[in-house]
Amino acid sequence: MKLNRKDILSIEDLTKEEIELVLKTAESFKEVSERDIKKVPTLRGKTIINLFYEPSTRTRTSFEIAAKRMSADAINISASSSSVVKGETLKDTAKNLEAMNPDCIVLRHSFSGAPHILAGLVKCSVINAGDGCHEHPSQALLDMLTVKEKLGRIEGLKIAIIGDILHSRVARSNIYGFTKLGAEVRAAGLPTMMPCRIEQMGCRVFYNMEDAIKDSDVIMMLRIQLERQNAALFPTVREYSKLFGLDSKKLEMAKKDVIILHPGPINRGVEISSDVADGRSSLILDQVTNGVAVRMALFYLLLGREL
Amino acid sequence: MKLNRKDILSIEDLTKEEIELVLKTAESFKEVSERDIKKVPTLRGKTIINLFYEPSTRTRTSFEIAAKRMSADAINISASSSSVVKGETLKDTAKNLEAMNPDCIVLRHSFSGAPHILAGLVKCSVINAGDGCHEHPSQALLDMLTVKEKLGRIEGLKIAIIGDILHSRVARSNIYGFTKLGAEVRAAGLPTMMPCRIEQMGCRVFYNMEDAIKDSDVIMMLRIQLERQNAALFPTVREYSKLFGLDSKKLEMAKKDVIILHPGPINRGVEISSDVADGRSSLILDQVTNGVAVRMALFYLLLGREL
Amino acid sequence: MKLNRKDILSIEDLTKEEIELVLKTAESFKEVSERDIKKVPTLRGKTIINLFYEPSTRTRTSFEIAAKRMSADAINISASSSSVVKGETLKDTAKNLEAMNPDCIVLRHSFSGAPHILAGLVKCSVINAGDGCHEHPSQALLDMLTVKEKLGRIEGLKIAIIGDILHSRVARSNIYGFTKLGAEVRAAGLPTMMPCRIEQMGCRVFYNMEDAIKDSDVIMMLRIQLERQNAALFPTVREYSKLFGLDSKKLEMAKKDVIILHPGPINRGVEISSDVADGRSSLILDQVTNGVAVRMALFYLLLGREL
Numbered sequence: 001m002k003l004n005r006k007d008i009l010s011i012e013d014l015t016k017e018e019i020e021l022v023l024k025t026a027e028s029f030k031e032v033s034e035r036d037i038k039k040v041p042t043l044r045g046k047t048i049i050n051l052f053y054e055p056s057t058r059t060r061t062s063f064e065i066a067a068k069r070m071s072a073d074a075i076n077i078s079a080s081s082s083s084v085v086k087g088e089t090l091k092d093t094a095k096n097l098e099a100m101n102p103d104c105i106v107l108r109h110s111f112s113g114a115p116h117i118l119a120g121l122v123k124c125s126v127i128n129a130g131d132g133c134h135e136h137p138s139q140a141l142l143d144m145l146t147v148k149e150k151l152g153r154i155e156g157l158k159i160a161i162i163g164d165i166l167h168s169r170v171a172r173s174n175i176y177g178f179t180k181l182g183a184e185v186r187a188a189g190l191p192t193m194m195p196c197r198i199e200q201m202g203c204r205v206f207y208n209m210e211d212a213i214k215d216s217d218v219i220m221m222l223r224i225q226l227e228r229q230n231a232a233l234f235p236t237v238r239e240y241s242k243l244f245g246l247d248s249k250k251l252e253m254a255k256k257d258v259i260i261l262h263p264g265p266i267n268r269g270v271e272i273s274s275d276v277a278d279g280r281s282s283l284i285l286d287q288v289t290n291g292v293a294v295r296m297a298l299f300y301l302l303l304g305r306e307l
Numbered sequence: 308m309k310l311n312r313k314d315i316l317s318i319e320d321l322t323k324e325e326i327e328l329v330l331k332t333a334e335s336f337k338e339v340s341e342r343d344i345k346k347v348p349t350l351r352g353k354t355i356i357n358l359f360y361e362p363s364t365r366t367r368t369s370f371e372i373a374a375k376r377m378s379a380d381a382i383n384i385s386a387s388s389s390s391v392v393k394g395e396t397l398k399d400t401a402k403n404l405e406a407m408n409p410d411c412i413v414l415r416h417s418f419s420g421a422p423h424i425l426a427g428l429v430k431c432s433v434i435n436a437g438d439g440c441h442e443h444p445s446q447a448l449l450d451m452l453t454v455k456e457k458l459g460r461i462e463g464l465k466i467a468i469i470g471d472i473l474h475s476r477v478a479r480s481n482i483y484g485f486t487k488l489g490a491e492v493r494a495a496g497l498p499t500m501m502p503c504r505i506e507q508m509g510c511r512v513f514y515n516m517e518d519a520i521k522d523s524d525v526i527m528m529l530r531i532q533l534e535r536q537n538a539a540l541f542p543t544v545r546e547y548s549k550l551f552g553l554d555s556k557k558l559e560m561a562k563k564d565v566i567i568l569h570p571g572p573i574n575r576g577v578e579i580s581s582d583v584a585d586g587r588s589s590l591i592l593d594q595v596t597n598g599v600a601v602r603m604a605l606f607y608l609l610l611g612r613e614l
Numbered sequence: 615m616k617l618n619r620k621d622i623l624s625i626e627d628l629t630k631e632e633i634e635l636v637l638k639t640a641e642s643f644k645e646v647s648e649r650d651i652k653k654v655p656t657l658r659g660k661t662i663i664n665l666f667y668e669p670s671t672r673t674r675t676s677f678e679i680a681a682k683r684m685s686a687d688a689i690n691i692s693a694s695s696s697s698v699v700k701g702e703t704l705k706d707t708a709k710n711l712e713a714m715n716p717d718c719i720v721l722r723h724s725f726s727g728a729p730h731i732l733a734g735l736v737k738c739s740v741i742n743a744g745d746g747c748h749e750h751p752s753q754a755l756l757d758m759l760t761v762k763e764k765l766g767r768i769e770g771l772k773i774a775i776i777g778d779i780l781h782s783r784v785a786r787s788n789i790y791g792f793t794k795l796g797a798e799v800r801a802a803g804l805p806t807m808m809p810c811r812i813e814q815m816g817c818r819v820f821y822n823m824e825d826a827i828k829d830s831d832v833i834m835m836l837r838i839q840l841e842r843q844n845a846a847l848f849p850t851v852r853e854y855s856k857l858f859g860l861d862s863k864k865l866e867m868a869k870k871d872v873i874i875l876h877p878g879p880i881n882r883g884v885e886i887s888s889d890v891a892d893g894r895s896s897l898i899l900d901q902v903t904n905g906v907a908v909r910m911a912l913f914y915l916l917l918g919r920e921l
Contacts, residue, residue: 033715037659039687045344047372057702058710061689065661065714068687073346073375075368087533088364088572096365096571099595100372101340226701264710265702288713352651354679380653380682382675394840395671395879403672403878406902407679408647 003301007119007126010135011176019177023145025297026290032069033292043070046103046303051093052129053079053109058264058288059129059138063106066295072103072303090114091121098122103303107131112169125302133167138298139263140173142290144181146283147218149290150259155182160212161203162244163222163271164193164233170263171222175201188212189244192233209244213254220261221246221272237270247273251281259283310608314426314433317442318483326484330452332604333597339376340599350377353410353610358400359436360386360416365571365595366436366445370413373602379410379610397421398428405429410610414438419476432609440474445605446570447480449597451488453590454525456597457566462489467519468510469551470529470578471500471540477570478529482508495519496551499540516551520561527568528553528579544577554580558588566590617915621733621740624749625790633791637759640904640911646683647906657684660717660917665707666743667693667723672878672902673743673753677720680909686717686917704728705735712736717917721745726783739916747781752912753877754787756904758795760897761832763904764873769796774826775817776858777836777885778807778847784877785836789815802826803858806847823858827868834875835860835886851884861887865895873897 003018011019032040048067052060060076067074077097088096090109094117097105104125107115112132119126130136148154159178165171165187175198178185185203187194188211198205206212213219224240234240246260260272260282268274277284310325318326339347355374359367367383374381384404397416401424404412411432414422419439426433437443455461466485472478472494482492482505492510494501495518505512513519520526531547541547553567567579567589575581584591617632625633646654662681666674674690681688691711704723708731711719718739721729726746733740744750762768773792779785779801789799789812799817801808802825812819820826827833838854848854860874874886874896882888891898 035659038661038715038717039659045342045346045376047345047375049368057691057707061663061691061711062714064689065687065716068661068689069659073372075371075375077364077368087574089575092572092575093364095592096595097368099592100369100599101345101596102372103345265706267701268703268706285709285713288710289715292714352649352653352683354652354682356675380679382678382682384671384675394881396882399879399882400671402899403902404675406899407676407906408652408903409679410652 002304006302007115008137008298008302009115009119009126009128011137011140011173011180012135014137014180016180019141019144019180022141022294022297022301023148025301026141026145026293027149029296029300030290030293032296033289038069039071040069041071042304043067043072043299046072047075047101048072048104048106048299049075049077049097049102050106051077051097051108054130056108058291059108062288062291063129063295066292066299069292070296070299072299075102090117094118094121098124104299127298127302130169132169133172134169135173136169137173138291138294139170140177141298142287142294143174143220143261143263144177145290145294146261146287147259149286150283151217154178157183157217158186158215159183159218159220160186160188160216161220161222162188162209162212162246164224165189165198165222166193166195167225168222174220175203179203186212186216190234190240209250210253213250213258215255216258217255218259218261219246219254223263223265224267224271226267226270241270245271245273246276248275248279251276261287264288309611313609314422315444315605315609316422316426316433316435318444318447318480318487319442321444321487323487326448326451326487329448329601329604329608330455332608333448333452333600334456336603336607337597337600339603340596345376346378347376348378349611350374350379350606353379354382354408355379355411355413355606356382356384356404356409357413358384358404358415361437363415365598366415369595369598370436370602373599373606376599377603377606379606382409397424401425401428405431411606434605434609437476439476440479441476442480443476444480445598445601446477447484448605449594449601450481450527450568451484452597452601453568453594454566457590457593458524461485464490464524465493465522466490466525466527467493467495467523468527468529469495469516469519469553471531472496472505472529473500473502474532475529481527482510486510493519493523497541497547516557517560520557520565522562523565524562525566525568526553526561530570530572531574531578533574533577548577552578552580553583555582555586558583568594571595616918620916621729622751622912622916623729623733623740623742625751625754625787625794626749628751628794630794633755633758633794636755636908636911636915637762639915640755640759640907641763643910643914644904644907646910647903652683653685654683655685656918657681657686657913660686661689661715662686662718662720662913663689663691663711663716664720665691665711665722668744670722672905673722676902676905677743677909680906680913683906684910684913686913689716704731708732708735712738718913741912741916744783746783747786748783749787750783751787752905752908753784754791755912756901756908757788757834757875757877758791759904759908760875760901761873763900764897765831768792771797771831772800772829773797773832773834774800774802774830775834775836776802776823776826776860778838779803779812779836780807780809781839782836788834789817793817800826800830804848804854823864824867827864827872829869830872831869832873832875833860833868837877837879838881838885840881840884855884859885859887860890862889862893865890875901878902
C-alpha cells in the first residue's frame with residue numbers, strides 16, 4: 001500500500017487512515033535498524049536532498065540515516081554553504097534542485113509555509129522537516145508511534161502538551177495528530193504562549209500545569225528556545241521553570257504510569273529536570289529511535305515501489 | 308572511447324573533438340537521471356573529492372549527484388571546515404588528499420589557475436569547478452550541450468554573451484567553447500567589463516546590447532555579482548539593468564526563436580527580468596539538468612573503464 | 615581475529631599485542647586503496663558517525679574515506695551545524711545519536727577525556743579522533759605503521775619527538791605506543807613545553823634538539839599551533855624555529871637514514887623547513903596514506919564480522 005499523495009507537509013492535511021498507515025509502516029521498519037546489516041535495497045537509485053535552512057543535528061541526521069538505510073543517495077545542503085548567501089530565492093533554489101531530478105526534498109525552513117510553496121513548485125516529493133512556527137509532521141508521527149508502541153493505543157488517551165504552544169511547530173503537529181486519532185489533547189502554558197482560537201484545534205486549554213497533567217496518560221514537554229528568547233514570553237527562566245517545568249515533585253501529581261515525551265534538545269533544569277528526563281517515565285530516547293523508523297516509512301510510502 | 312587526458316582544467320585546452328566527445332557522452336547519460344533507479348555501477352569503488360573554497364549550491368550538488376549516480380564515493384570538503392583555517396597551503400592540502408588515493412578532485416577556488424597548480428601536483432584527475440575569473444569548463448560544456456540539444460547544432464550559430472565578461476569564468480569558457488565548435492560569439496557589456504584583447508579570443512565586441520542580440524540565436528546573460536560589487540564597474544544597479552538587463556522589451560529585438568541561457572543563480576530584475584527568466588525562450592533549468600549529465604560524462608571519461 | 619574491546623580511546627589503554635594486531639590488519643587493508651575498485655563489502659549496512667567538534671580536513675576525510683571503502687554509511691556532524699549551538703550537552707548529544715543505532719561514533723573534541731565519557735554512555739563503539747591535549751590514538755597507530763613499514767621493526771629504535779610535547783595529543787599517544795613496542799622515545803622541546811613527570815611515561819627528556827636527534831632512527835616533528843599561540847610558550851616563532859625547527863643543517867647531525875614524520879598540517883619554515891618536509895627522508899605523505907589503512911583496520915576490528 002502506498003500513500004496517495006506527493007508530499008508530507010503537515011499533519012493537518014493527513015487523514016486518520018494515512019497517519020495509521022505511516023505508523024504501521026514505521027513499526028515494520030524499526031527492525032531494520034536493529035539488524036546487524038542495517039540496510040535494505042528498497043530505495044536504491046533514489047536521490048534525497050536534505051535542504052536545511054536552520055541548524056539541526058538530530059533531524060538532519062535522522063533523515064540522512066533513514067535515507068541511507070533505505071539505500072537512497074542523500075545529499076545535504078545547509079543554508080550557510082549554499083547559494084542562499086548569494087540571495088537566491090527559495091523558488092529559484094527549488095526549481096534548480098528539481099532540475100537535477102531528485103526524488104524527494106526534505107526541507108527545514110524558518111518561514112511557516114515554505115514547504116507548501118516548495119511542494120507547489122516541484123514535481124518531486126517534499127517532506128516538511130519543520131517550518132517556522134507551523135508544523136513538524138515527522139516529529140508528531142514519531143511521537144504518536146512512541147505513545148502507541150508504549151500504551152498500545154492512542155484513542156481515548158489524554159495528552160498534556162506543556163510550554164510555548166504558540167511558537168511550537170511540534171505542538172501544532174501533535175495537536176492535529178493526536179486529536180485525529182481520538183485522543184484528548186490538553187495545552188498548558190502561560191497566556192502569552194497560547195495561540196488564539198486554540199480551542200478550535202480541538203484541544204482543552206490550561207493555564208495551570210497541575211490541572212493539565214493530573215489525569216493525563218502522556219506529558220509532552222516543549223523546548224524553551226532560550227537562544228531565541230527575545231520575545232519576552234515570561235519574566236525569567238527560573239519563574240517559567242517553577243510554573244511549567246517538569247520535575248519529580250510535579251510528576252507526583254500525575255498518574256503513576258504516565259509517559260513523558262520531549263522533542264529535544266532538552267534544556268535540563270529549565271522545562272524538565274534531569275531526574276525526570278532520565279527517569280523511568282521518560283521515552284525521550286525512544287522518540288529518537290522511532291524518528292529514524294518514521295522517516296524510513298515516509299520515504300518508503302512516498303518513493304517506494306510496490307513489492 | 309576515452310578522453311586522452313588526466314584533467315579538465317579549461318575549455319581553452321580542449322580540442323573540438325574532445326568537446327564533442329564530452330557532449331555526446333553526456334547525451335547518453337541524461338537518460339540515467341530520468342530512470343526510476345537513477346544509478347549505474349560504472350564508477351563503483353572510485354573516490355571523488357569535492358574541494359570547494361567558495362560557497363556553491365548548484366555546482367557542488369551537481370557534481371555530488373553526478374558522482375553518486377555513477378556509484379562513486381563522494382567526499383565533500385569546504386574551506387570553512389577544513390585545514391584552511393589552520394593556514395595550510397593548497398599544495399600541502401593537495402598532496403595530503405592525494406595520499407588518500409582519490410581518483411578525482413573537483414576544485415573550486417577563488418584564485419585563477421589554482422586547478423592547474425593542483426593538477427600538476429597530483430596523479431589523480433582534477434576537474435576545475437570554477438577558478439577565479441579564469442574558467443568554469445563544466446559550465447560551458449553544459450551550456451553547449453543545452454544549445455546543441457535545442458537547436459540541433461552549434462556551428463554557424465550566433466551566441467551573444469551579455470554582462471561582466473571581464474570577471475566571468477563562465478563567459479571565458481563559453482567564448483573558447485562555442486568558438487571552437489564554429490559559432491560566432493558576441494560579447495556585450497560596458498567598457499569596464501570587457502577584457503583587453505578580447506577580440507583575440509575570436510569574438511566580436513559590442514557596447515550596445517541591442518546590436519549584440521539582434522540576430523543572435525542564443526543570448527547568454529551573465530550574473531552580476533552584487534555581493535562582490537566593490538569594483539564599481541557601473542554607477543548603479545538600476546542603470547546597469549536598463550542598459551544590459553534582459554527584459555521582454557529588449558527580447559522583442561531578438562529573433563523569435565532565440566534561446567536564453569543564464570548560469571545562475573539569477574538576480575531577478577537585475578540582469579534578467581522574471582518574465583524572461585521564466586518565459587518560453589529560457590532554458591535556464593535545462594542547463595541545470597544538463598549539468599548533472601555533463602559531470603557524469605566527465606567522471607566517466609576521466610575515470611571510467613573501457614566497456 | 616578481533617579486538618576484544620568496544621572502543622579505541624587511547625594508546626595508553628592498548629596492549630602491545632593489540633597494537634600489533636591493528637598494525638598487521640592495517641597492512642592488509644593498504645592494498646584495497648591501491649585497487650582499481652577501492653571498495654570491500656565488509657561493513658555494508660554499518661552506520662559510522664563522524665562527530666567533530668574541532669575543524670579538520672585530513673582526519674575527518676581519512677575516517678570518511680576509510681568508512682566508505684569498507685562500504686559503511688558515513689554521517690558527518692560538525693559542531694557549527696549541530697545542536698551544539700543550542701547548548702546541548704555532550705551527554706545528550708551522545709544518547710540521542712545512540713538512539714539512532716549507529717555502530718561507531720568517531721569523536722574529535724577539544725576537551726581531554728570527552729571520548730571516554732562518550733564511550734561510557736553509549737553501547738556502540740567509540741573512536742577517539744583527538745581529544746584536547748590528551749590522545750590521538752589513530753594518529754599514533756599510523757605513525758607506528760609508517761615506521762614499521764619503512765624500518766621493518768619498532769623494537770630497539772630511537773624515536774625523537776620534537777616540539778610542544780605538553781599540548782600535543784599526538785606526542786602523548788606516540789610516547790605510549792612506541793614505548794610499548796620496545797622503542798626508546800626521546801622528547802625534546804623548551805622547558806615550557808614539557809609535561810611534568812614525563813619521564814614516568816618512559817621517555818628521555820632533552821632540552822636541546824641536537825642531542826635528541828643525534829643517533830635517532832626517527833624524528834617526529836610536532837606542529838606549532840600558531841593559531842592558538844596565546845599561551846606564550848616561546849618568545850617568537852623565529853626563535854623557536856631556530857632552536858627546535860628541523861632544517862637541512864640540523865638534519866646533518868642526524869643519522870644518514872633517519873626518517874622524518876609530522877602529523878600535519880605542517881607550518882613550512884616554522885617547525886620544519888620546506889626542503890626537509892619535501893626531502894627524501896620525509897615520510898609525511900606515507901603517514902597520510904597509512905592513516906586510511908589504519909582507520910579501515912580500526913573499523914574492521916571493532917565492527918567487522920568474523921570471516
